[in-house]
Amino acid sequence: MHVLASRDREELRDRWRVGVTVGAALLADVDLAFRFVDGRNHHSAESHGIGFALLTAVAGGLVFRLLGWRHAFVLGLAAGLAYATHPLLDYLNVDTNPPIGIMALWPFSPAYYKFPWPIFMDIGRTLTWTTVLHNAVAGAWEATLLLPLLWAAWRWRSRRLGGPAWREGSRASR
Numbered sequence: 001m002h003v004l005a006s007r008d009r010e011e012l013r014d015r016w017r018v019g020v021t022v023g024a025a026l027l028a029d030v031d032l033a034f035r036f037v038d039g040r041n042h043h044s045a046e047s048h049g050i051g052f053a054l055l056t057a058v059a060g061g062l063v064f065r066l067l068g069w070r071h072a073f074v075l076g077l078a079a080g081l082a083y084a085t086h087p088l089l090d091y092l093n094v095d096t097n098p099p100i101g102i103m104a105l106w107p108f109s110p111a112y113y114k115f116p117w118p119i120f121m122d123i124g125r126t127l128t129w130t131t132v133l134h135n136a137v138a139g140a141w142e143a144t145l146l147l148p149l150l151w152a153a154w155r156w157r158s159r160r161l162g163g164p165a166w167r168e169g170s171r172a173s174r
């Protein structure tokens with residue numbers, strides 16, 4: 001999302017903007033921490049709904065505006081969309097933790113949704129060697145599918161914005 005939202009090469013290479021979008025994409029999983037509060041499993045519930053993605057976009061836009069960042073609302077929108085990619089990816093993976101699926105449309109609907117033909121593997125939440133190994137394989141599989149997309153977006157964006165791509169650019173400046 002960050003790559004597609006950048007309006008020029010300076011923004012494309014801005015580490016803060018990268019951080020904000022990546023952070024927003026991970027934000028939905030703070031619900032994993034709520035388990036320690038009341039002992040129940042909150043993962044994939046309200047925080048994985050469209051409502052929080054919208055909230056992230058609006059709140060993000062306002063905060064970046066207050067901070068005086070360039071194109072604050074475009075970045076807010078990118079953060080909101082990045083937030084939404086998280087439930088989307090969770091929707092596409094294997095879920096073995098009931099309730100199965102995610103509350104994708106919360107607060108509009110409390111129903112859980114699950115893609116019938118999962119693309120990604122599930123991520124284990126226990127700390128055993130089998131789980132660690134399983135998660136490593138799952139992560140590698142996800143990277144195999146997603147990195148080409150990132151690379152393509154980056155190439156496309158760099159070409160559209162003109163000038164050399166990130167790699168040549170950063171090498172020249174160092």
Ligand SMILES: [Zn+2]
Nearest residue numbers: 028029044090
């Ligand atoms: Zn999640």
